[in-house]
Amino acid sequence: MNLFDPNTHIQSIVIVGCGGTGAQVARIVGRIVYDMQRARLHTPKIILIDPDIVEEKNVGRQLFTPADAALRLPKVEVVGRRLNMALGLDTAWIVEPFQHDKHGDRYGSQVVISCVDNHIARRELHQSRGILIGAGNYRDGGQVVIGNTPDAELMRRHIDGKEGKYAYLPKEGLLFPSLLEPEAPCSVSKWLLKPLA
Numbered sequence: 001m002n003l004f005d006p007n008t009h010i011q012s013i014v015i016v017g018c019g020g021t022g023a024q025v026a027r028i029v030g031r032i033v034y035d036m037q038r039a040r041l042h043t044p045k046i047i048l049i050d051p052d053i054v055e056e057k058n059v060g061r062q063l064f065t066p067a068d069a070a071l072r073l074p075k076v077e078v079v080g081r082r083l084n085m086a087l088g089l090d091t092a093w094i095v096e097p098f099q100h101d102k103h104g105d106r107y108g109s110q111v112v113i114s115c116v117d118n119h120i121a122r123r124e125l126h127q128s129r130g131i132l133i134g135a136g137n138y139r140d141g142g143q144v145v146i147g148n149t150p151d152a153e154l155m156r157r158h159i160d161g162k163e164g165k166y167a168y169l170p171k172e173g174l175l176f177p178s179l180l181e182p183e184a185p186c187s188v189s190k191w192l193l194k195p196l197a
Contacts, residue, residue, distance in 0.1 A: 010044045011109040016098045016125060018050040018075040021135070022115030023063035029113070030083040030091065037089075044111070046083070048076040048093040049103055100127040108148070114172070123180050126150045126173040134172035136179065147171035 013033075015026050029046060036043045052075050054068040068078050076093035083091045094103065098121060104110070108129035115135070116122060125132060127150060135144045147169040149155050155168045173180045 009109055010042075010111055012045045012047055012105065012111075014047045014049060014098075014103065014110055014112045015115060016049045016112060016121065017115035017117070018048055018079045019052065019058065019115065019117070020062045022048075022050065022113075023075070023079050025113055025115055026079050026083060026091075027063070030087055030089055033089060034087040046080075046089060046091045047103075048080050048091065049096070049098045050074070050076045051095060051097050054078060097121065098124050098128075100124050100129075104128040105130060119180055119182055122173065126171055126180060132171050134179075136172070136176070143172075143176070145170070145172035145175055147174070150174065 013029055015022055015029065018026060026046070026048060033043050033046060053072050054064045054075055055072075056066070056069045058064045058075075059066050059069050062075075064075070064078060074093070074095040076095055080091040080093040083089050098116075104112070104127075106129060108131075110130045111133065112125060112128045112130060113133045114122065114125045116125065122134070125134065131146065131148050133144065133146050136142055148171070149168045150171050150173060151168075152170070152174055155170055155174070158166065158168050161167075
């Protein structure tokens with residue numbers, strides 16, 4: 001059996017969405033990568049993806065300043081530059097919506113972290129290769145799902161694992177299919193599975 005080797009298996013960490021949650025996740029991931037560099041370990045590249053521009057309503061509740069909003073800078077650029085300047089990283093950013101066939105690694109050697117707030121983005125993320133970390137919250141709780149397949153049949157075929165190891169784990173769209181559907185205007189499900197923003 002092949003053992004997991006992060007030096008060959010995780011080449012990049014892609015954070016999709018750089019709002020309230022995504023900017024904080026990027027800050028944490030940046031600190032981890034910084035510590036990995038200091039320890040001379042393999043360090044994956046950090047890539048931020050989000051089409052949004054900083055607006056005045058983002059100041060205070062997200063990791064942005066009034067100057068960022070006044071300049072109407074892309075969220076990913078602000079977060080990426082701060083990580084690079086503060087920690088000496090080489091964070092890259094893409095100012096457009098995530099597309100699994102364009103931004104995903106075709107060999108699955110990336111960790112994709114979903115910090116989005118809409119079903120359209122989640123559908124694209126659900127199709128990405130590699131490991132997807134999807135998180136959601138609602139008024140009184142939340143969930144974090146770490147998975148690597150959107151294929152329910154593939155997962156079922158390997159459900160028994162091998163020697164206590166499981167090759168396929170479900171992505172959040174398999175466990176919570178309502179996340180991939182448009183949100184109902186005023187229903188209970190709105191509060192039960194509202195994604196992190």
